[in-house]
Amino acid sequence: MSKGLKIVTIGGGSSYTPELIEGFIKYYKELPVSEIWLVDIEAGKEKLEIVGGLARRMVEKAGVPIDIHLTLDRKKALEGADYVTTQLRVGQLAARALDEKIPLKHGVIGQETNGPGGLFKAFRTIPVILDIAREMEEICPNAWLINFTNPAGMVTEAVLRHSNITKIVGLCNVPIGMERGVAELMKVEPDRVRIDFAGLNHMVYGLDVFVDGKSVKEEIIDMISDPDKAVTMKNIHAMGWEPEFLRALNLFPCPYHNYYYKTGDILAQELKDAENGETRAEVVQKLETELFELYKDVDLDIKPPQLEERGGAYYSDAAVRLIHSMYTDKRDIQAVNTMNYGAIEGIPYDSAVEVSCVITKDGPKPITVGELPVAVRGLVQQIKSFERVAIEAAVTGNYDTALLAMTINPLVPSDRVGKLILDEMLLAHKEFLPQFFRNKELQGSFHD
Known part of the structure; x- marks a missing residue:
């Protein structure tokens, strides 16, 4: 082979990066990566240098000829890229804390990818991802975009609808986590x-x-009706399920379904955690501080086991497994976010869905499942409606559309409560939402 693969990771200063590096080392014989470019912004420069140092030590220990490059110049990094992975958080953990705390003040669940928090993460993230997509169109049009920036489904759909990038796969650690839980x-x-x-x-x-x-x-x-055997994640309280409910549902719910089927219980737990200064953002901030202290150790040359406490365990495993399967045309089955193409009846053909796919060199091929069971079809369609309207609001910066998206989310009880949360969160995140503040008249409608 004349040249190895070039991987570009945007958000390279993330605490997840050592897991990504570990994956590329593990698969090196079949996935000949020669360059990994870790990209971040000025605010993330210190973390980038710390993580980059650990990445270089890991590669050196493994004895694989992978060059690790660190840069704040995204366009330079994209030149000649084969795969671009995105793992960024606009506003960092401080923004996540606001996403969690502000809805709770109004008696609504505060969570980074569901309800109002997920909406605002989309508002901050989608314009940035679309900028990256436009740069890829110009600089590396043949590269695959592997996105595991949340909310992954909305981000994937936004790229499919509002850019010319078709080679995109959205990735989440929930399916691989559920399989490992089983x-x-x-x-x-x-x-x-x-x-x-x-x-x-x-x-x-x-x-x-x-x-x-x-x-x-x-x-x-x-088994999973027992809270001690619940298949969950570090960021979601395991509460178990009523066995009669699960038997009637006759499906294996993902951990995030707790927010929709146990809304009151989750809200009560979140309010209790917030009183104790233990919102998930606050817990993660402490974990991140500890992780980066570990990463600074010049004698550390492996991924530390403490990283699995971070909540995003297996993200990078899933990413490297996906890239490996695409590169080798493995044709194994993995669950990813991709265009529906009619796989799930009742969801628009051109919408992003998360579904089991055959992974080929030409990307994921969704496995047709037909209609979802009637008991869950309506909820899934409601969330898809929310996603579509939320993306429109994120791209246009239209206040009315943003309120519509907020209100049709099933975790928001009314348009009045939705408006209170929307107004407060718009102002709290103003620095990262320029699209909503370009129109002075619109700004006045909720700024006074």
Whole structure:
């Protein structure tokens, strides 16, 4: 092979980066990466240098010829890229804290990718991702964009609708986390588990669950009604499920379904956590501080196990596995965010869905599932409506559209409460929402 692959990671100063580096080292023999460019902005320069130092030590320890480049010049990094991964957080953890705390003041769940918090993360993130997409169109039009910036489904759909980039795959750690959770419950290796996924990002269901090709869905449904056996994530409280509800649903819910099926319980827990100074953003800020102190250690040359406490475990595993499968045309099955193409009936053909796909050198090929079960179809369609309207608001900066998106989200109880939250959050995040503040008359409608 004449040249190795060039990987560009935007948001390279993220605490997740060591996991990404570990993945490329692990797959090196079949995925010949020669360059990894870690890109960040001026505000993330110190973290970029700390993470970059650890990345170089990891590569050196592994004895693989991968050059690690650190830069704040995104356009320079994109030149000649084969794969571009995005893992950025506009406004960093301080913005996440506001996304969680402001809705709670109004009696609404505060969460970074669901409800008002997810809406505002989309408002801040989508314009930045679209800027990156435009740069890719010009500088590296043949590169694949692998996005695991949240909200991953909305970001993927925004790129499909508002750029000329078609080579994009959105990625989430929820499906791989659910498969690993099943493996733990069944006491088998993860590669023996397969789940048939369908739905949307953070609104995905396991239609069936297999171990060694045999369905174990009923057994898993029985097991996860026990809170001690719940398949969840570091950032979501495990509460268990009513066994009668799960049996009737006859699907394997993802951890984020707690927000929709246990709204009152989750809200009560979040309010209690907030009183104790333990919102998820505050917990993560402490974890991040500890992680970066670890990363500074010049003797550290592996991914520290503490990273799995961060909540995004397996993101990078999923990303490297996906790139490996695309590069080798492996044609294995993975759940990703991609254009529907009719795979899920009742969701627009050209909308992004999260669904099991065959992964090929030409990208993911969605596996047709037909209509979702009637019990969940309406909720999934409501969230897709919310996503579509939210993307329009993020791109146009239209206040009325933003309020519509806020209000049709099932976690927001009314247009009045939605408006109170919208107004407060717009002002709190003003620095990162220029699209909403260009029109002086519009600004006046909620600024006074």
